[in-house]
Amino acid sequence: MTSCGFAIILTVVKNGRMRVRFAVAICALLLAVTPARAQTPEVKRPSRQAIPSAQQAEVAQLAANAMAALRRGDSAGAIQGFEKLTKLAPGVAEFHANLGMAYYSAGRFRDAIPPCRQALKLKPSLTATRYFLGLSLAESGQCGEALPYLEKDYPRLPDPQLKRAMGMDALRCAMAMNQPDKAVDFLRWLSRDFPDDPDVLYLSATVYSELSTRASQRLLQTAPGSYQAHQFNAEVMEYQGKVGDAIEEYRKVLTLNPNAPGIHYRLGSLLLAGERGPTTLDEARREFEEELRIDPESAVAEYQLAEMARQARQWDEAVERFRHAAKLGGKFEDALIGLGKSLVSANRAAEAIEPLEAAVKLAPDNPVAHYQLSFAYRRLGREDEAKKELAAYRETHEKLLRAGQAIRAGIQGRMTAPQTVEPPE
C-alpha cells in the first residue's frame, strides 16, 4: 500500500437529516510486519516488539487480508479481520484504529467508539483516529462528548470532504445540545468553506429557522405580555396575511412602548396594503411621519412618504424625501430610482442622471434602474448612452425572466419552453 486517500460518498437521507457514510479506502495506516507497506505521515510503523514473533506471520497475513477487505469495501470482512488482530496483538494501536474505521465504514458508529478510544490511549498521536472518534460519537448521538473533538478538529482538517462531514455532524450536535452559539459558529464556518453546497444551504435555512422558532418560543414563555412578544405576534400575523390582526397587535406594542421604533412604519405599510377607505392615505402618512419622529434615521419610512408624494405628483416633496431616504439608507437603490423618476417627471432630467447612475452601480442586475436611466439619457438627448442602458435593460430583464423560469422549474419540476414561430414567407 503506497498512498493514502479517502473516497467519500455522501447521501442525504429522509426526514432532512444528513448522514454521512464513508467508503474508505485506507492505504496505509499501520502494518509493521511487511516492509513494503508504506507509512502515513500520521501512523508510525507498529513496533515489532508489540507482536510476539511466533504470531508475526499470522498477524501479517491477517492484516493483509483485513486491509484488502477494507479496500474492496467489504466492511464485514475487515471487521472480522481487525477484531482478530486486536485480540492477537492488543498492544498495536493501529489495529484498534483500523477496527474503529472499519466499524465506521459499516455504519456501526457505536461499535467504532471503543476501538478508536483504545487506539488513542495506546497512541495519542493518531490524528485520523481522533477524527473518526469524534464523528462516531456524533453519529451515535453522544454529542456531549463529540462536540469538543469536532470543534477542535474541524479547523485543522485538511481533507474538504471530511471537513464537510465533520461540520455537518458538529452542527447537528450543537443543535441537539441546545447550544445555539456553537451551531451558528459551525454554520458560519460551513457557509464560508462550502458556500454553494446545497446540503449546507439547506441546513442553514433549516437551522436558522429552528433557532428562530426556539428564540420566539422562549420570548413568549418568559415575557408573554411584553411589547416584544406582541411585536413578534404581529409579525407572524403580517406574514400570514392577517392584516387586521397584525394592525391590532402593533397598536398593542405602541400601548406598551409608544416609542418602539419600526412599529409606526409597519402600521403605515399595512394600512396601504389592506382595504382602503377615504382616509387611508392620511392615516398611513401620519404613521410614517410618526415613525420619523421616533426614528429620524428610518430610511424606509422616508421612502414611503417619498413614494406617496410621487404618486400624488408632488415632485418637490418627492425629490426631497427620496434624496433623504437614499442618504439614510446607504445602499438603497429603490430610493435612488424613485429620486431619478421624480426628477425626470419634474422636468429635471439632468439632475436625475447622478442618482440613477448610482442605482445602476449599486444594483447592476436591476432592470428598472437601467430602464429609468435610459429614459433620463434620452430626455437629455444622450442617445448613445440611452441605447447602451436600454440594451442593459433588455439583458437584465431577460436574465431575470430566465432566473424566474429556473426557480419555477425547480419548484414545479417542469420546464416548457415557449416558442416563436418563424415568420411566414
Add this chain to the structure above:
Amino acid sequence: MVAPESVMPLTRRRFLESLGPAAFLLASPRRLLGQGMASRGVRPAPRPKFSGKPFPVTFTDVAPRAGLTTPVVYGEEYAKKYIVEANGPGIAFFDYDHDGWLDIFLVNGTRHEGFPPGQEPTNHLYHNNRDGTFTDVTEKAGLKHSGWGYGVSIGDYDNDGYDDLFLTHFGKNILYHNNGDGTFTEVTEKAGLREPGTRYGTGCTFVDYDRDGHLDLFVSRYIDLDLAKTPVGGANRYCTYKGVSVNCGPLGLAKEFCSLYHNNGDGTFTDVTAKAGILAPGGRFGLSAVAFDYNNDGWPDLFVACDSSPNLLFRNNHDGTFTEVGMEAGVAVNGDGQEQANMGVAVGDYDGDGWLDLFLPHFSDDTPLLLRNVKGEFFDDLTYAAGMAVNTRYVCWGVDFADLDNDGWLDLFHVTGTVYPEVEKVYPDYKFKTQRVVYRNLGNGSFEEVSDLCGPAVLESHASRGCAFGDFDNDGNLDVLIMNLSEPPSLLKNENRSGNHWLVVKLVGTRSNRSAIGARVAITAGGRRQIREVLSGSSYISQSDLRQHFGLGPAPRVDQIEVRWPNGQGEKVGSAEADQFVTIQEGRGIVKAERYR
C-alpha cells in the same frame, strides 16, 4: 435600543432586496408560481380625496328596447377550454348607409362542438331606425357568417363613398365591400387578402401609411394556435390561475406576427409585411391595433397593444417602411420595465397639449398604463401620478378617451370581465362578470373614478370585451356600445345633464381617402384648443364612430376649425356654431351642418 432595521429587515421590500435579482420575481407570487398572463401582482394605489365636483352623467342601458337582444355566443359561458373562447370579439358603430345615423355591427363567435345546420350563430348588422330602435338587417345585407370572429374595422378602401368592413378571425379574415345599397359582398379572395391555413387575427386598422389616398390595412395576430396540439387546463404552469386549472396561454404558446397590406388602388392588396419592416421586432401576442400620428409629423404610425409581451410602436419612415421604436419611446413596457397584459388601447390628447396620448387597460392585480406623449419623443408612464392606479381588481378590455360630460376634457371609460370563469367557482370573490369603470378628467392632468355616480348600468356586471363610442341618437352626447360574452350587447345611452355645448365633425376626403382615416381635426373654443384624429380600430379590436366629437364646455361656438388631411395638407375651415353636426369635405370646408333635435 438597537433599531429594528439593523436586526431584521423591516419590510418585505428590504428583505427581498437582500435576495438579489430574484427578489423582483418573488415580489409577485404569481410570477413565481406561473400563470398564463403577465401581471405584476400589485395592490391598488390609495385613492386621493374625491374632488367633490359633480359629474352630471348617467348611463341607461337601452339595448333591450332598442331591439339588441341577440346574445353573443363565444364558447361555453362558464368554461373556457381554449384561450380562443376567453378573449372574445369587438363591436362597431358603423354608418353603413351614410344616412347620418350610426348603425351597429356585432361580431359573433361559435362553439367548438358546432351547431346543427341553420342554427349557427352569426355576426349581426343592425340598422338604426332613428327612433332609438334598431332592425336586424344581417341577412338582407349579406353579412351572415359564423366563426370565431374577432376584430372589426371600418374604412372606404375603394373610395366609392361607402365604408367597407374588415373582420379578423381565428380562422380566415374577411373583407366585405359595401355596395352602397344596403348590401355587402365578400371580396377577400378577390382583394388578395385570403390567407392559407388558420391564423389568429385580432386587431385591425385601415391606414393610408404611404399617403397615396388609398386605405391600406394592418392586421395584428395573437398566437400561432393549433387547437389539436394545444394543451388544456392544468397541463402546465401556464394553464393555472390561483391554483385553478384554466385555459392555457398566451404565455407558453407561440407568438405570432402582424401583417401590412398595401392597397394597390384597384381593389386589391399586396402583402408588404416584410418589406415594410413589420417583422423586424419578432413575434408578439398582438391584440388591438391602431394607426395614429404619435410624433405629429403628418404620417400615420402604428401601435399594437400586446398581451404579456412588449407593445409595438412602428414609426413611419415616410418611405414605405417602419421602424419599431416601442422600447425607446417608452410604450413597450411600463415604467418599471415590465410588460403587461394590454388588451385594448385608447388614443386621445387627455391633457390638451396637442400630442396624442395612450391608455392601455390591464389584467387583474395590475394597473393600467397611462402614457403621456412628451412632444412625440417618448411617452411617460403617469399611471400613478394621474390617479389611474386605484383599480387593480378588474381585467379590462374595450376603452376610449371620450368627453362624456362635454366639458372639453377627455374622460375615460372602459369595460371589464375576466377570462377564467372557472376560478369563480373556487374563489367566489373572483367574479367572471364585473362592472364598467368611468374616470372623469379633472383638467389638471389627473383623473378620478366616478363609476358610482354614473348609474346602475355602469355598475352592472358583465363579461365584456369590445366597446365602441359614438352618438347613436345624435343628441350631442357620446354613448357606449358594449359587447358582452354570452349576452346581448349593452347600449349605454349617455344622459348628460351638464348643459355643456358640443360639436360633431364628420370629415370626407377627396384627394385623401374618403373615410378621412388619419385626418387630424383641431378646434379652438373658449380659449382652449382640442385635437382629435380619425381612427380605424382602437378600443379592444372595435370600431367607434368615425365622426369626431368635441365637448365645448360653456363656449357657444367654435372659433376655428383646422384639419390636417391624411395626405399631409392642412386646411383652415373657419368657425361653427355649437351643438350641431358639421360635415367638412377636403378642399371645400363645411359642406353640411345639421341639427337632429
